[in-house]
Amino acid sequence: MEEWIVKPIVVLGSGLAGYTAVREFRKLNADAPVTLISRDSGDFYSKPMLSNAFAQRKDAVSLIQTPALKMAEQLNISMLAHTEINVIDRSGKQLDTSSGILEYDKLVLALGADPIRISLQGNAADAVISVNDLTDYARLREALEGANSISIMGGGLIGCEFANDLATAGYEVTVIDPGTYPLASLIPELAGKQLLQPLAQLGVTWRFGTSVQSIDLASKGYALTLTDRSVVKADIVMSAVGLRPRIQLAREAGLEVNRGIVINDQLCTNDNSIFALGDCAELDGKVLPFVLPIMHAGRTLARILNNQAAQLIFPAMPIVVKTVAHPIAVLPVPRDLAGEWRVMASGTGIKMGFFDAQDRIKGFVLTGEYAGERNAMTKMLDTQ
Amino acid sequence: MKVWQCVVCGFIYDEAVGLPAEGIKPGTAWADIPDDWACPDCGVAKADFEMVEV
Numbered sequence: 001m002e003e004w005i006v007k008p009i010v011v012l013g014s015g016l017a018g019y020t021a022v023r024e025f026r027k028l029n030a031d032a033p034v035t036l037i038s039r040d041s042g043d044f045y046s047k048p049m050l051s052n053a054f055a056q057r058k059d060a061v062s063l064i065q066t067p068a069l070k071m072a073e074q075l076n077i078s079m080l081a082h083t084e085i086n087v088i089d090r091s092g093k094q095l096d097t098s099s100g101i102l103e104y105d106k107l108v109l110a111l112g113a114d115p116i117r118i119s120l121q122g123n124a125a126d127a128v129i130s131v132n133d134l135t136d137y138a139r140l141r142e143a144l145e146g147a148n149s150i151s152i153m154g155g156g157l158i159g160c161e162f163a164n165d166l167a168t169a170g171y172e173v174t175v176i177d178p179g180t181y182p183l184a185s186l187i188p189e190l191a192g193k194q195l196l197q198p199l200a201q202l203g204v205t206w207r208f209g210t211s212v213q214s215i216d217l218a219s220k221g222y223a224l225t226l227t228d229r230s231v232v233k234a235d236i237v238m239s240a241v242g243l244r245p246r247i248q249l250a251r252e253a254g255l256e257v258n259r260g261i262v263i264n265d266q267l268c269t270n271d272n273s274i275f276a277l278g279d280c281a282e283l284d285g286k287v288l289p290f291v292l293p294i295m296h297a298g299r300t301l302a303r304i305l306n307n308q309a310a311q312l313i314f315p316a317m318p319i320v321v322k323t324v325a326h327p328i329a330v331l332p333v334p335r336d337l338a339g340e341w342r343v344m345a346s347g348t349g350i351k352m353g354f355f356d357a358q359d360r361i362k363g364f365v366l367t368g369e370y371a372g373e374r375n376a377m378t379k380m381l382d383t384q
Numbered sequence: 385m386k387v388w389q390c391v392v393c394g395f396i397y398d399e400a401v402g403l404p405a406e407g408i409k410p411g412t413a414w415a416d417i418p419d420d421w422a423c424p425d426c427g428v429a430k431a432d433f434e435m436v437e438v
Binding site for chain 1: 390391392393394404405406424425426427428
């Protein structure tokens with residue numbers, strides 16, 4: 001009769017991190033009770049598709065891959081949707097939630113991240129849209145009805161993907177970024193500039209070296225006043241300036257937090273019953289908010305939750321920027337690594353490698369016609 | 385010829401195009417791709433996830 005009193009593994013979050021952890025755990029353990037708590041519907045969808053879905057004419061509903069109920073059935077888990085967590089009581093190993101008190105054996109934090117909001121002036125400063133989940137995407141789709149123009153704050157990965165997607169769909173897109181070229185946090189200037197022309201040809205207007213200061217209502221849409229005093233008109237204003245890990249719940253529970261929730265290579269926080277992965281977690285001072293790190297972390301965590309030996313070691317994990325007009329693959333280099341970027345080939349796009357002092361290749365960026373060489377380049381790194 | 389999409393990351397596999405960069409020739413059916421093949425974008429193994437037809 002003992003199994004009746006076994007407390008569940010409780011997973012907070014129904015994004016890729018939460019569901020991957022559960023799915024991988026179920027491959028190892030079919031029976032142990034698992035409860036997944038989500039503050040939204042718990043429907044499973046592909047988040048990377050949000051910034052590529054418009055040109056494919058996908059609305060929010062058609063982006064749902066598997067509804068929550070079906071996920072719960074397939075994975076043999078209990079699901080608590082539309083549930084907020086008030087408090088993690090670590091000493092009692094229980095959660096105070098908007099759906100009641102719930103005990104846990106082990107707790108997995110897969111809380112994700114919030115879009116960073118820049119404070120703006122003007123009477124329409126709160127009109128800015130960020131797209132970080134399916135509900136946001138539905139809101140964007142609705143706003144796009146009858147709109148002609150959109151300004152995107154931020155020329156990083158998400159900003160560039162949306163710019164490509166919406167320009168392809170016929171919208172007048174302006175990308176505004178205080179830096180000097182696209183994807184500046186990921187790739188060197190020579191590579192980033194490859195994106196300028198292909199997106200300009202789709203109708204994207206680039207505004208570098210300035211940022212939005214205020215947003216005011218105009219006769220139609222909004223007037224954005226930039227720091228260089230110029231004014232841009234737009235029917236919609238989107239912000240894509242980055243994500244901030246959700247750490248407040250962990251902090252309030254006395255867990256160690258920095259930029260993210262601090263974990264070790266066992267994905268464990270400073271409470272040995274509480275684990276974290278995905279956009280909310282930080283390992284060795286780094287947050288890794290991309291698909292491949294989440295898949296690896298999910299697999300490793302599944303073994304640890306099943307009391308098997310495992311250690312989180314990341315292989316080379318290239319990031320794909322789905323700017324369809326000029327695709328880019330990048331294996332970023334740690335900021336503190338000594339070495340230099342060198343051009344390895346150029347044509348319709350560019351192929352660059354980052355070489356360390358021993359002339360070993362440690363990172364790469366492939367754009368345009370070279371983007372397809374991603375796996376060959378990754379293998380080269382592994383074998384040198 | 386069908387077009388498939390990875391449920392995790394949205395990666396598109398078009399049978400007509402194949403993945404020549406990975407040695408998968410144009411015209412290769414999804415069924416004929418080996419089980420140890422992994423989605424090049426998200427690393428999900430074919431054995432783990434079925435692609436959905438789009």
